[in-house]
Amino acid sequence: MDSFVDGSGYLAACTAGLPTHGTLRAMRADLDEWERQASSPVAYGALVETGRSLFADLVGVEPARVATGSQTSAMVAVVAAALPDGAEVVVPDGDFSSLVFPFLAGAHRGIRVRSVPLDSLADAVRPGTALVAWSAVQSSTGRVTDPQPVLDAARSVGALTLCDLTQAAGVLPVDARPFDVTVTHAYKWLCAPRGVAFSTFSDAALDRLRPVQAGWYAGADVWASCYGPTMALADDARRFDVSPAWQAWPGAVAALRHLASLDTASSWRHATRLTDRLADTLGSPRSGQAITTFPDADGAALGALAAAGITASGRAGRLRLAFHRWNDEEDVARVADALAAVDGFRPEG
Known part of the structure; x- marks a missing residue:
């Protein structure tokens, strides 16, 4: 079975997904064909x-x-x-x-x-x-x-x-x-x-x-x-x-x-389990979604995650996190640790 590249710390599938190794091979092979005038x-x-x-x-x-x-x-x-x-x-x-x-x-x-x-x-x-x-x-x-x-x-x-x-x-x-x-x-x-x-x-x-x-x-x-x-x-x-x-x-x-080749329902269960696990860790309400957001009007939380090597996004004054197949409990822990160090961060809403 094909597999995704290492997505540790990448919580931005809602911005752009990560490739599988098969995707990269296919794209590199296509470039090689173009170079050989074989496209x-x-x-x-x-x-x-x-x-x-x-x-x-x-x-x-x-x-x-x-x-x-x-x-x-x-x-x-x-x-x-x-x-x-x-x-x-x-x-x-x-x-x-x-x-x-x-x-x-x-x-x-x-x-x-x-x-x-x-x-x-x-x-x-x-x-x-x-x-x-x-x-x-x-x-x-x-x-x-x-x-x-x-x-x-x-x-x-x-x-x-x-x-x-x-x-x-x-x-x-x-x-x-x-x-x-x-x-x-x-x-x-x-x-x-x-x-x-x-x-x-x-x-x-x-x-x-x-x-x-x-x-x-x-x-x-x-x-x-x-x-x-x-x-x-x-x-x-x-x-x-x-x-x-x-x-x-x-x-x-x-x-x-x-x-x-994947069961989409399983993907949803995996993603929502991780967002709910993060909510429990932060003491915020569970969302039951693959994308979860928290107030971050000044971007301090997003900046703290970036400094910790975590890729996330900010939208409409909120920190936005997305969990996909390549994410796991370690990502939840890394996010929680980084947010705990942000002065004034409140995970409500």
Whole structure:
């Protein structure tokens, strides 16, 4: 079985995942092929299809419902472009900007973005709401949303649903089928190189969305789609594909193969056990999340962890820690020791 590189002291999977040894081998082999002028666009295309299938299995859909890309914001922009002028979009307060900005950028068309507390997301959906967009796991806090009330509320008024799985896929068991659209960048918990992202589409989304970013890779036959003016797009989600960032895909496929060999539910249990263990050690409430945060307005706690050789992150005035497969009880102890030395650190909240 493949294994991750040594991740001791690395608590930032929510910022960027770590590679496996297989991912590094695949990327180095690809560089060697490039050096020998042996790289092949056809071979890269085969890797894209392998990656599409692996991701489809991970989120419980058929490969025909999966589109490939490189950034989540570009995928969200496709959804934004399909909204009618004056449409209302409901999002949670403080959700990640890649999920929100493409809709705010439609203000010139009268697109209205209504931001509400996360706990009120389902209740905020009303007749006339065109779309509800949210992250399965909040980037800034790690909070996990129960999707069912939101899905039920959206269906009751005929609104589309868009869920960002970037902070969930790879550590939290997820099912993309209930959502009209999902978007996922693979460089966080899926531990792929940056530049590989996926979206999934329901039947309703495939009917209503237009591939406004279509290029040669969206063609039914990509190699027959290199030149205009005739356009024959794929009849499934591939019509939303964008030209792949080739050299990210060897490593991405190796990472996805490794994640496919793991039990995601076990990954979630492992991560949440460590966050709860840290909470117990610090005397703070358990969160039951893979991401845990603590107040750190001046960044003193983050600085103390960095000085102790621990990689973490700071978001929205809070210290943010993420536990993944490579972390263990020793990491919990190291974090607790470093935070104990921070004057005025209070782990409440």
